[in-house]
Amino acid sequence: MTSFTFEGRTIEAEDGETVLSALLRGGHEISNGCQAGACQACLLRSGDSVPRAAQNGLDDTLIERGIFLSCQAKASDIQSAERLDNEVFPRFAAKLVDKQWVTDDVIIASLKVDGWQGSPGRFIRLHSSDGVSRPYSLAAPAWMEPEFVQLHIRYIPGGAMSESLKSATVGNAFEIEGPFGKCCYRTTDQQEPILLIGSGTGLAPLYGIVTDALRKGHEGPISLHFGAATSSRLYFQLELKKLTDQHPNFQFHTYADSEVLENDRVGSPLDGALKEHAKLDGYKVYLCGHPNLVKAGQRKCFLAGASLKDIFADAFVAA
Numbered sequence: 001m002t003s004f005t006f007e008g009r010t011i012e013a014e015d016g017e018t019v020l021s022a023l024l025r026g027g028h029e030i031s032n033g034c035q036a037g038a039c040q041a042c043l044l045r046s047g048d049s050v051p052r053a054a055q056n057g058l059d060d061t062l063i064e065r066g067i068f069l070s071c072q073a074k075a076s077d078i079q080s081a082e083r084l085d086n087e088v089f090p091r092f093a094a095k096l097v098d099k100q101w102v103t104d105d106v107i108i109a110s111l112k113v114d115g116w117q118g119s120p121g122r123f124i125r126l127h128s129s130d131g132v133s134r135p136y137s138l139a140a141p142a143w144m145e146p147e148f149v150q151l152h153i154r155y156i157p158g159g160a161m162s163e164s165l166k167s168a169t170v171g172n173a174f175e176i177e178g179p180f181g182k183c184c185y186r187t188t189d190q191q192e193p194i195l196l197i198g199s200g201t202g203l204a205p206l207y208g209i210v211t212d213a214l215r216k217g218h219e220g221p222i223s224l225h226f227g228a229a230t231s232s233r234l235y236f237q238l239e240l241k242k243l244t245d246q247h248p249n250f251q252f253h254t255y256a257d258s259e260v261l262e263n264d265r266v267g268s269p270l271d272g273a274l275k276e277h278a279k280l281d282g283y284k285v286y287l288c289g290h291p292n293l294v295k296a297g298q299r300k301c302f303l304a305g306a307s308l309k310d311i312f313a314d315a316f317v318a319a
């Protein structure tokens with residue numbers, strides 16, 4: 001047994017138990033989602049030291065404030081914890097202003113968010129009026145008005161947020177909270193190569209990052225490799241083609257596993273990207289979408305020479 005203090009109370013925890021698990025077992029209401037360190041729903045703060053492994057993927061400003069992922073911290077590794085004040089991640093009122101199905105399972109939702117200030121590539125927590133909340137990445141192109149966000153949402157039949165969005169109509173109210181994560185254009189050297197790899201709606205943050213980089217005048221090569229199960233599930237190709245026409249330093253390749261059309265490559269975007277970019281020293285690498293692709297990508301890109309601090313990833317782990 002071990003124990004820590006939570007907002008003035010002593011919490012007993014089993015050996016090896018996480019902070020989140022001990023708190024939930026004790027009947028404390030702690031928001032949480034994937035419990036795999038990806039969605040950042042369970043953030044808490046500690047005034048004492050916090051293991052770095054419980055801060056993976058957090059922005060430096062959060063790390064400095066002792067904020068950590070309670071699903072990743074072992075109870076035995078912390079002395080105290082408390083919930084975050086509302087001002088750390090404020091909530092903004094949002095209104096659905098446009099909704100388009102771009103394939104039979106991808107909805108592009110645009111929302112007007114009063115007081116919002118961009119952040120293409122990072123993710124927010126979308127709250128529906130019926131109390132469901134889920135993380136979604138910001139696809140919003142950098143030239144969109146700052147008070148608008150655009151999300152690419154894969155519709156999962158029966159999924160709580162999927163069904164909320166399916167039935168939502170223009171004018172419906174939502175809230176967004178955030179932004180979270182580190183996936184955004186953060187290059188200081190405008191010549192450095194950028195490699196982006198994703199699957200499914202993992203295109204959302206990658207598109208946000210590419211447009212932000214191009215708008216900020218990035219001059220180095222930017223290469224996007226993006227895949228889906230079948231060619232019919234690949235979307236946004238016209239938008240991407242438009243970018244290649246306007247920016248010679250940007251190129252993209254599309255991949256599908258089956259029912260592959262002429263312009264797409266067969267197989268995985270990760271393998272395709274690494275075939276073309278065998279040595280990744282000096283690259284910034286972004287990986288988004290299916291958790292297996294992201295996990296394999298982090299390992300393979302590191303082995304190909306990318307520095308760990310230059311690999312940014314958001315795995316779309318389900319709640």
Ligand SMILES: Cc1cc2nc3c(=O)[nH]c(=O)nc-3n(C[C@H](O)[C@H](O)[C@H](O)COP(=O)(O)OP(=O)(O)OC[C@H]3O[C@@H](n4cnc5c(N)ncnc54)[C@H](O)[C@@H]3O)c2cc1C
Nearest residue numbers: 039134135136137152153154159160161162201316317318
């Ligand atoms: C950091 C982060 C960023 C994300 N960004 C995006 C994004 O930009 N676009 C996007 O579409 N999603 C994104 N996701 C996933 C998203 O948060 C939800 O998990 C997803 O939309 C399903 O929510 P739901 O409420 O519709 O389904 P739920 O009610 O959560 O799930 C219903 C059922 O479907 C299963 N399920 C959930 N997801 C999948 C899946 N992908 N494939 C198969 N079965 C599934 C669940 O296990 C459950 O059994 C992101 C996740 C994370 C952690």
